[in-house]
Amino acid sequence: MIAADPTLIGPSVNWFALSPLLVLLGAALVLLVVGALAPRWPRHLYALFAAATGLATMILCFFLWHDISAHGITTLVGGTLRFDDFSLFVTITISASIVLVAFVTDDYLRREDLEGPEVYALYLLAAIGGVVMGSANDLIVLFLGLEILSISMYVMAASHRKRIESQEAGIKYFILGGFSSAFFLYGIALVYGTAGSTNFTEIVSSFNTTVPAVRHDAFILAGVGMLLVGLGFKVAAVPFHFWAPDVYEGAPTPVTSFMASVGKVAAFAAMLRVLLFALPHWRDDYRPIIWVLAVLTVVVGSVMAVVQTNVKRMLAFSSISHAGFILIGVEAAAHRAGQPEGGDGASSALLYVLLYSVLVIGTFSVVAMVGRTGDSATDLASFRGLAKSHPLIASAMTVLLLAQAGVPLTSGFVAKFGVIQAAVEEHSYAIAIIAMVASVIAAFLYLRIMVSMWVSEPEAGDDAREAVRVPLWTGIALSLSVGFTLFVGFFPGWLIDAAKAATVTRPTRP
Numbered sequence: 001m002i003a004a005d006p007t008l009i010g011p012s013v014n015w016f017a018l019s020p021l022l023v024l025l026g027a028a029l030v031l032l033v034v035g036a037l038a039p040r041w042p043r044h045l046y047a048l049f050a051a052a053t054g055l056a057t058m059i060l061c062f063f064l065w066h067d068i069s070a071h072g073i074t075t076l077v078g079g080t081l082r083f084d085d086f087s088l089f090v091t092i093t094i095s096a097s098i099v100l101v102a103f104v105t106d107d108y109l110r111r112e113d114l115e116g117p118e119v120y121a122l123y124l125l126a127a128i129g130g131v132v133m134g135s136a137n138d139l140i141v142l143f144l145g146l147e148i149l150s151i152s153m154y155v156m157a158a159s160h161r162k163r164i165e166s167q168e169a170g171i172k173y174f175i176l177g178g179f180s181s182a183f184f185l186y187g188i189a190l191v192y193g194t195a196g197s198t199n200f201t202e203i204v205s206s207f208n209t210t211v212p213a214v215r216h217d218a219f220i221l222a223g224v225g226m227l228l229v230g231l232g233f234k235v236a237a238v239p240f241h242f243w244a245p246d247v248y249e250g251a252p253t254p255v256t257s258f259m260a261s262v263g264k265v266a267a268f269a270a271m272l273r274v275l276l277f278a279l280p281h282w283r284d285d286y287r288p289i290i291w292v293l294a295v296l297t298v299v300v301g302s303v304m305a306v307v308q309t310n311v312k313r314m315l316a317f318s319s320i321s322h323a324g325f326i327l328i329g330v331e332a333a334a335h336r337a338g339q340p341e342g343g344d345g346a347s348s349a350l351l352y353v354l355l356y357s358v359l360v361i362g363t364f365s366v367v368a369m370v371g372r373t374g375d376s377a378t379d380l381a382s383f384r385g386l387a388k389s390h391p392l393i394a395s396a397m398t399v400l401l402l403a404q405a406g407v408p409l410t411s412g413f414v415a416k417f418g419v420i421q422a423a424v425e426e427h428s429y430a431i432a433i434i435a436m437v438a439s440v441i442a443a444f445l446y447l448r449i450m451v452s453m454w455v456s457e458p459e460a461g462d463d464a465r466e467a468v469r470v471p472l473w474t475g476i477a478l479s480l481s482v483g484f485t486l487f488v489g490f491f492p493g494w495l496i497d498a499a500k501a502a503t504v505t506r507p508t509r510p
Helices: 019-037 043-071 085-112 117-135 139-157 164-195 200-209 217-234 243-250 253-278 280-305 311-334 345-370 391-405 411-425 429-454 472-490 493-502
Strands: 074-076 081-083
Touching: 019 043, 019 117, 043 085, 043 117, 081 085, 081 117, 085 117, 085 253, 085 345, 085 472, 085 493, 117 139, 117 253, 139 164, 139 217, 139 253, 164 200, 164 217, 164 243, 200 253, 200 280, 217 253, 217 280, 243 253, 243 311, 253 280, 253 311, 253 345, 280 311, 280 429, 311 345, 311 411, 311 429, 345 391, 345 411, 345 472, 345 493, 391 411, 391 429, 391 472, 411 429, 411 472, 411 493
Parallel strands: none
Antiparallel strands: 074 081
């Protein structure tokens, strides 16, 4: 037997701080193992188990937030993960998305006569990747989280085995995602070659000490560019957005809502981590790139959305437009990267991804119901007359669409006002004006859907269509989304304060 090397000392592990990840991992393993070996559960139990896991993770995060408030932030597992308010805010957002998506997925899978446990396990595994991305303090660890998230989503996009569109969406997402991951990995290599480390803290330290004497601008700027390409693909920023409309349309509708919520949360959290924590010295170099990406994304997404006729494609381009608004917050945050007073850019971006996650899941829950058996009735005509047959569903959809348009007294207004205000505070007046104009253009998209529901008259053949059913758990998810949207619209202060607290710069304890 080979004796252990006494000089090999592993990093200390704070298991309590890692408990959200452990809960998600344990629940995913239970679903996979028990689902494979035990008799089939009643299908609604899979959804309840996944939702309970998300709720348990949220509760743990609130306890951990108190621990950070009392003892300060720190790093975990040899400095590769940060244990701070930012990571907990991201984890809470992802956990809330799991709860809502699990409810919608249960009714969807039963309607489509598909198996259950694998999809829920993939939700939890993707959530692990997203949490790691939001907590990463090392580029290699961030890449691992990115791949865990991405691979899970590739499989979920193709999980509807009865629809050829789902298989096509999975293949497209996989091929293009592989290219983006290669760009991201090459960017890591260039940054490592310049700084001599992939750890965020050590990268900053390296630039503070050695870079002023010997500059390697070409390598580090190329690395930053490659990292932005990889992350730009994940957030569907223009011109890296081409995958989004096809994948959103072809993937199962609950999976689409998961990609639009958790995928964006994780990718933007990773972007903020890399730009603000690892590469603050180069803010004057990458900030113009972020500015251009934000303008292109918000304009192209808004304009392309209004010419679509399929609601899932409309919402896909709408999601691209919302990514542009979040990039406006990132651009505002980049002005003060590395400074003690970080401004409101990062907090406005974090707040936006949380509010948008709830909005988009609620919106796609209505699309899932209207899609009927086969998940193919997602054109505008399929929403015709919904207000007459299901006035409450149409009313809920209207609230969510108005919120996405940024109408006051909804969470969408709070989100858009926050990022525009952050841009104005940094004197980025041009991008703020462009965003407001694009928001007006995008409002026409939401108006088209509302007109189809409330105004359009039934046509010949509409009576022969399958009736829209309102399952219990989907109705609960929709009610929670609408309730949260209106509550935050009327009382936004508490959530704004939480987002600001999550981005306050504080010293790291040993």
